Structure formats: structure tokens, C-alpha cells
Amino acid sequence: MSDSVIIIPTYNEIENVERMTRTIMAFEKDFHLLFVDDNSPDGTAEKIEELQKEFPNRIHLEKRQGKMGLGTAYIHGFKTSINKGYDYIFEMDCDFSHNPDDLIRLYNACATEGADLSIGSRYCKGGKVKNWPLKRVLMSYFASVYVRIILLISIKDTTAGFKCYRRIVLETINLDAIPFKGYAFQICMKYAAVLHKFKIVEVPITFIDREYGVSKMSSGIFKEAFFGVWKMKKMKL
Helix, strand or coil: CCEEEEEEEEEECCCCCCHHHHHHCCCCCCCCCEEECCCCCCCHHHHHHHHHHCCCEEEEEECCCCCCCCHHHHCCCCHHHHHHHEEEEEECCCCCCCHHHHHHHHHHHCCCCCCCCCEEECCCCEEEEECHHHHHHHHHHHHHHHHHHHHCCCCCCCCCCEEEEHHHHHHHHHHHHHCCCCCHHHHHHHHHHHCCCCEEEECCEEEEECCCCCCCCCHHHHHHHHHHHHCCCCCCC
């Protein structure tokens, strides 16, 4: 059995899911995949089921009844991954904004270099963003600055969603206390890891805007993050 599983939430990712799967399955490192699909109407789950037949025991699929948010998808995936006994548990998008080639760098940061949580970072030294309009780059960057000031943490890319956790991190954090669904979820998980004094490293990546499919970003997600950081300071994580 592999020691590593990559959790990928999906909703209408039919253009990306097969290409992402085949890319990861071709790596020398034996990564497993856990898709959490929120009842995609475009056939994403059905495509994953076809791929399961081709790659038995390496691809897992959890199907949910509807669109319930990124945060709840990851928590569902975390609990499933812990129960299956994986030592290294990843978060990753399906749309290739996260380059699969960076997975081994995140893995090595934890497995051989001693980190408890490695973050694929756009804003640490060497990190980059491609194909985003300047307005979105500035909004994302200064959102991270805002979070660092409010929560008093030093992580440069506070909203990053490309990460590798040691299992002990997810077993320690009070996952049931986290109510957030979007960027606030990503912030809260990092903040909880800081509070529990886990070793966190940022690995520079180049983030590339999706080529296929539709972004899930919304004003509601942004507002949740903006106000959510104040709630986090009072939460028992």
C-alpha cells in the first residue's frame, strides 16, 4: 500500500479529471487518489469510476449528495484517509492550477526533511502566479497580508490549497470545529497547525490559472474569509 493519498474535491471537472489522474498514475512514486465528488451533473464521478477499473486500489471515490463546499469535502477526505492508514495526506485542485510535478517536492519536505505540513506557496521566495489578471493577484496577495496581521502568523501564502500533511497533524486538529467552506477553511487549517506548534514549511510553486472548467470563486467565499479570521481567534482548534 502507498503511504500517500491526494484528496481532490470535484464538481464539474470532466475536462480535467482523466488527464489529472493519468498524469499522477504515471509517476514513479506510488500516489493514491481520493476524489470527493459533490454529485457533478457533467459525469465527473462516472469518469472516475471508469478510471478505477483501470487503476484498481489506487483510486478511491467518495460521492456526496450535493454541492456542500470545499471545506467539508476536505474534512470528509481527511477522515477517510486517516481511516485508511495513509501517512501523508495531500490537498490539491483538479484543474492543473497546481502542477502535479510539485507533489514530490511537497512529499519530500515532510517525508525526508522533517516538516509536518508543507505548503505549495505562491508568495514565498521563488513562488509565482501565471495567467491571473493583476487585480486578482493583488487581491490574493494582500488577503494573505491581512490574515498574517490578524492571526499573527508568518505563513506567506495563507489561502494556499496545495499542501501535504503528516497524518498526526490531521489527527490532532479538531476538524469538527471548522465550519468554513472556502478560503477561510484553508486559512483555518494553517492557523490550527500553527497553534499546535507543528513544523510548517513553504515550498515555492508556480500557480497557473485553470485552462478548462469554471472557477468556484465567489463573493461569498471572499466574505467568509475576510470575517472568518476574527472567528478563528476564538475557536478551539
